Amino acid sequence: MTRTPRRAALKTLALVATGLAMPRLARAAWPDHPVTLVVPFAAGGGNDVTARTLGQFLERELGQPFVIQNRPGAGGEVGINAVADARPGGYTYGILNTPGLVTIPIERNPRWSLDSFTFVASLVEDPAVIAVHPESGIRDVAGLLAAARKDPDGVTIAAQGRGSTSFLSVRMLEMAAEVSFSTVIYNALPQGVVALAQRQVVGTAANLGEALVxxxxxxxxxxxxxxxxxxxxxxxxxxxxxxxxxxxxGSLRGFVGPRGIPPEVTARISAAIDKVSRDPEYIALCARTQQPLKVVVGEPYAASLRAQDMRFRAMWARKPWM
Structure with missing residues (x-):
């Protein structure tokens, strides 16, 4: 009679201990099935190239496929929503980029903020450029500014949508040099490339890597x-x-997950990205596809986004772009 309760108690403790251990074992096994990598833009763009390049190396490193899911719409907001709303188990991430990741909450009220995410690592930073037609007579930035001062609002520059890197680069130049341009909005860079070739605009703003391609x-x-x-x-x-x-x-592309991913999972994916970023084969492939690497893991990456948030909020306060 006295042994039965004791045995029952020991059995209960054993079950509890097993139950407590199971989540740890499950987490330690990550990843045990394919990982989704969301791209908030259509296939073929810079984010898509980054996702597909990194995905194949992470698959090799971690032993599970990284499945690319293109979720374009609303200037990237649709895809960002998909990452923010995902279960934080470590099986959904996104290749998210600035400025949209920072500026969309400034422009409107999405259902997420920077606090909604786990920032694993930055990957690529593609700086902005402005180009003109070689027959325009403009040879440098000083020449472009002189043309704008001579004909206020008469110098047309193609950009890819309000709030995009290209649009904000033109706005930043206007504010720094105290000039005005007429910004012509296109849906995608190829349209701006054609417009410049046909002399429909004076200049085109773009990211350097995409422009080179x-x-x-x-x-x-x-x-x-x-x-x-x-x-x-x-x-x-x-x-x-x-x-x-x-x-x-520029456009800073990073590897981002929803808030609440287990720390041990974040540590493992961070280590995998850090290892891949030092792989000579990966470095060479990124160079061939015009992806300027800037791999920063963890908190320094998150801190850089917070700094951008402050800068763009100050810019918005001076001259809103929407």
Whole structure:
């Protein structure tokens, strides 16, 4: 009689201990099935190329497929929603990029904020450039500004949508140099490339990596890169800072998950990304596909996004872009 309760108690404790251990075992086994990698834009763009390049190396490193899911719409908001709303088990991430990740909550009220995510690592930073037609007579940034001052609002520059990197780079140049341009909005960079080739616009703003790919063989003269230092992709192209304007803006693509992912899962995916980023094969492939690497893992990446948030909020307060 006295042994039965004791045995029952021991059995109960054993079951409890097993139950407590099961989640740890499940977490330790991550990943045990395919991982979804959301891209908030259509196939073929910069985010898509980054996702597919990294995905194949992570699959090799972690032993599970990384399935690319393109979720375009609303300037990236549809895809960002999909990541923010995902279960935080470590099986849904996104290749999310600035400025949209930072500026959409400034422009409107989405159902997420920067606090809604787990920021694993930045991957690629593609700085902005402005290009003109070689027959325009404009040879540098000073020439572009002189044209704008001579004909206020008469210098047309193609951009890819309000709130995009290209649009905000033009706005940033206007504010820094105290000039005005007529910004012509296109849905995608190829339309801006054609518009410039046909002399429908004076200039086109774009990300450097995408511009190098899509403008190949086109009559383009890049005036400068909006980065803190020259890009290895175009080492002969001077920065705007070298030309007297302290302007830095680009598209920072990162590996982001929903808030609440178990720390041990985040640690493992972070380590895998760090290892892949040092793989010579991966580095060479990114160079061939015009993806300027900027791999920063964990909190420093999140801190850089918070700094951008402050900068764009100050910019919005001075001159809203929507």
């Amino acid at each position: 899509m403008s190949a063989g086109q009559p383009w003269r890049m005036l400068g890169v909006m980065a803190e230092e020259r890009s290895a992709m175009a080492p002969d192209l001077p920065t705007f800072r070298e030309q007297g304007l302290d302007i830095s803006i």
